[in-house]
Amino acid sequence: MERFELLNPHSAGIDIGSMLMVVSYTDREGMINLREFDSFTSSLYELAELLQKEGIEKVVMEATGPYWESLYNILEKHGMEMFLVNPSHYRNVSAQKTDINDAQWLHQLLAHGLIRNSHIAPELYRELRQYLHEREIYQNYKSDSLNRMQKTLTLMNIKFQHLISDVEGVAGMKLLRAISSGICDGQTLLARIDVTKLKASPEDLLSSLQGEYKQHYIHILSITLKSYDFFKEQMQVYESHIEHTLKELLACKGEAPTVIQQKTKKVRKNQYSFNLKDYLLGILGVDLTEVEGLDEIGLLTILAVTGTNMKKWPTAEHFVSWLNLSPRPKISGGKIIGYERRNNNNPATQAFRLAAHCLWQSKGPMGQQYRRLASTKGSKKAIKAIARKLAVIFYHMVLNKQAFDATRIQPDIEQQKARKIARLQKDAAKLGMIVQKEA
Structure with a gap:
């Protein structure tokens, strides 16, 4: 067999670990070199400067946990084209698996153009994704705090959370804050909300507020409510960072500035406060x-x-x-024998x-x-x-x-009708009957 054509002569392959980086690269004289670096930031910049000095244009690395992200960002800033691959896509040849073998094999595959790059969005989009991820984490924390407050109310045998549509709404939060402050009288609690906006009757609401107002339950409710407020505040902080990143993305388009209107509608739970x-x-x-x-x-x-x-x-x-x-589809012998299932x-x-x-x-x-x-x-x-x-x-x-x-996704009514008639005729034929249209 003829040798594979060398498509990327100025390339490098890096095996990434938590504390060790092994790089295989081709220098300016065409010689393949192997170097080891630790994962400290100074060493990563030293690695990037070495590859830049040797004229490396393309670098491939495997996606191993989060360890690749720091090196990826540094090499990207040094003007190199980055290739991030899934380890299951290149699978080393049958040999002892070592860091050196992995780096050399990645380097060889990239040099001959036999590797598939993963999709990595530009840096601003990666920042936006990280902000969204962190906001979602605090949103889940907030929901967990709300569930624990409802459990505490159940232990106190207070049932108003079953009579209103949303505990996180205006009326529900007013009642939660009043109970956590030590108010135990049902009439006093009921006077803090507008009962005319609720579907439940005032009598049922008053009965639902009668419970076991033990002091340790009130303490637990108060502490959990503080956690809820903290997580909600953190969500607002991340929203400000998300809006700032979106403004930067708008500025990068190089077009006329887009006018962003202020949000006029009431902000619902977990919704964004900006437009x-x-x-x-x-x-x-x-x-x-x-x-x-x-x-x-x-x-x-x-x-x-x-x-x-x-x-x-x-x-x-x-x-x-x-x-x-x-x-x-999984095809064997020219036939589809099943379909591959993948977790994503x-x-x-x-x-x-x-x-x-x-x-x-x-x-x-x-x-x-x-x-x-x-x-x-x-x-x-x-x-x-x-x-x-x-x-x-x-x-x-x-x-x-x-x-x-x-209009491009509107269903064809006549076609659907014809299919239904054909299906009815087929089912009727199985029973020895005939379907006829009315004149």
């Missing part, structure tokens, strides 16, 4: 909230993962395959699947298609199919900057 829709419209260049199922928070998560450069994926099929929303922690995938799941009661065409698929194929397959359709719409709208056209 997220205007930021998304300015960054993406098209209003994707018009798509049935896609909301602002879900779109922000998808944007932080994918970025706006859809040209990284040649077609929409490549995009949905990267999202693990397309079938992966991609936040963008989860956002598309959540958007599809929310369509189960939608009256639009996407909701109709979801219910039709769920009735025949099951809800799991319906969610994946609709999520794939939403991902294709997202890809084309962002790539072509085209507004959403709802």
Whole structure:
């Protein structure tokens, strides 16, 4: 066999560990060198300067935990093209697995163009993704604190949380704060809220506020409420950082500054306090909230993962395959013997699947298609199919900057009617009957 062509002569491969980096690179004289570096920041900059001095243009590394991110950012700042690969994609040849063998094998694969790069969004999008991740963590903490407060109320045999629609609403929080401050009288507690805005009667609310107001329960409720307020405050802090990052992304577009209107509607729980829709419209260049199922928070998560450069994926099929929303058939002997199942922690995938799941009661065409698929194929397959359709719409709208056209997804009523008639005729034929149209 002829030798593989050398496509990337000025390249390097790095095996990354928690405390040790092994790099294999080709110097300016064409000789392959091996070096070891520790993972301290000074050593990472020393490694980057060495590769830059030797004229290295492309560097490949495997994604091992979070250890790759610091080196990736440093080498990216030094102007090198980075390749991040999944360890399961390159799998070393049959040999003793060592750091040196891994670095040399990565280097060889990159030099001959035999390696696939993972999608890594630009730095600002990575910052945005990290802020979103941290805000979500505090949001979960806040929800956990709210659940523990409701458990404490149950132990006190206080039942008002079952009579109002949302404990985290205005009336619910007023009652929680009043009880945690030591107020035990039902009439006094009831006077702090506007009972006319609640569906429950004042008599039922008064009965629900009668309980065992033991001092240690009140102490637990007060401490948990402070935790709730702290987590909510931290969410607001991260929101300010998220808004600042979105402003930087708008500034990077180089277009006329987008006017961001102040949010006029009341901020609901876990929603953003600033006008997220205007930021998304300015960054993406098209209003994707018009798509049935896609909301602002879900779109922000998808944007932080994918970025706006859809040209990284040649077609929409490549995009949905990267999202693990397309079938992966296993073929043997020319026949499909099954389909591969893969676990995927991609936040963008989860956002598309959540958007599809929310369509189960939608009256639009996407909701109709979801219910039709769920009735025949099951809800799991319906969610994946609709999520794939939403991902294709997202890809084309962002790539072509085209507004959403709802008529393109409208179902063909006559075609559906013809299929239903054909199905009824087939079922009737099995029973020895004939279905005829009325004149």
